Amino acid sequence: MTMTRSGRQLNTTEHMKKLLTLSNNLLVNCGWGRQKAAPLPIRWGEGKFLGNRIDSNLSKADAPSSFPSLHPMGRGLGRGALCTRFMAPMRAPFAWRLPMNLKVGRRSCAASLKITRLTRRRSNAALPMKWFMGSMREILFRRSLSLALLLAPAILAQLPPGNDKGVAMGHLHLRVSDLDAHKKLWIDALGAKVVKLGRLEACQFPGVQVLLTKGAPTGGTDGCVVDHLGFKVKSLDEAKSKLTAAGGKFLTENPKTRQMFIEFPDGIKIEFTENKEQTDPVVHDHIHFAVQEIDEQRAWYAKMFGALPGTSGPFKAADVPGVNLRWKPAEAKLPGTKGRGVDHIGFEIANLEAFCKKLEADGVKFDRPYSAFPQMGLSIAFLTDPWGVYIELTEGLVKMK
Secondary structure: OEEEEOOEEEEOOHHHHHHHHHHHHHHHHOOOOOOOOOOOOOOOOOOEEEOOEEEOOOOHHHOOOOOOOOOOOOOOOOOOOOEEEEOOHHHOOEEEEOOEEEEEOOOOEEEEEOOEEEEEOOOOOOOHHHHHHHHHHHHHHHHHHHHHHHHHHHHOOOOOOOOOOOEEEEEEEEEEOOHHHHHHHHHHHOOOEEEEEOOEEEEEEOOEEEEEEEOOOOOOOOOOOEEEEEEEEOOHHHHHHHHHHOOOEEEEEEOOOOEEEEEEHHHEEEEEEEOOOOOOOEEEEEEEEEEOOHHHHHHHHHHHHOOEEEEEOOEEEEEEOOEEEEEEEOOOOOOOOOOOOEEEEEEEEOOHHHHHHHHHHOOOOEEEEEEEEOOOOEEEEEEEOOOOOEEEEEEOHHHOO
16 A cells, blocks of 8 residues: 655555564464454554654554554554554553664565564553563564564565666576476475466576476587586585485586586586575576677677676676676587577566567567466566577566465
């Protein structure tokens, strides 16, 4: 919902709803909250919270009739804050003020809640045990909200926000002869989360979704324009142990740079690089092309998809949110990706229909023009770059859960 006054707005997003719902679930486990009740309206006091500032001049009529809260009893507690009041069991009421510093994006959510105990009203039959229980609930309450904030990114889709052109890494689509063998590697060994959108199923990692289609690939990555895929792992030794135990073929390792290559079934070569600083066990890193015209292909990705040219070690590279595109020289023109183990790569696009029209105006010819599937909330288009990389453009894969 949105309220406006003098051009100012308060937007209630699905991200905040998810965050607050998660917080309430944690509070229920601690003896707080309600398990089946709908969120109650907030009664506003003098201060009104408007995004990142306070307007104390708004009247009660300006306030929204409801707000996704942690089931407050609904009292504003003074000027300068959005205030809620939680009623503890045993009738030991506490009042809390939650100043919010909130930043909500289309694919990300970050929030900071500072909890301050304001008042503790004395009950007519107050007993020391009641206040002891209240203190324990205060500790649990604070820890619950802290945990909710830490877990908030996990409840949101893990594809990154797009660049200035609205482009971000979306997915890698593999054509494989044995689905179970690949799932054992991607899910059991690497810990991918299985997400779905309609009939589509994907293995999700931070920064990318890996889709698997059963079929007979015409070849692997060796001798192809996409030479290999790349991921970063928190522990190289642990990844090596799990992948080889799950059927991955160990190829080479560089102990100095903490990198290794593992070959998945169907000849799909993947590079793993250790990064002990990352918080997730596995994150997407790069796609490595092998072409003769490196500068030309890099310039094409910069023009069409807004990739930012740079370098990665000894390699020329370009960055799109969620992926580093890298290049190595090839002695001859190599076969394209369509029909091979890495059949195509995918970019998630904001406003795909308008984006496709812009590409057509720039001379791009589509293998499959823009198509929308409203029942799934998904739109797609296919094209092949001048060097044979088959590319799918999507809008809606971010909804996979």
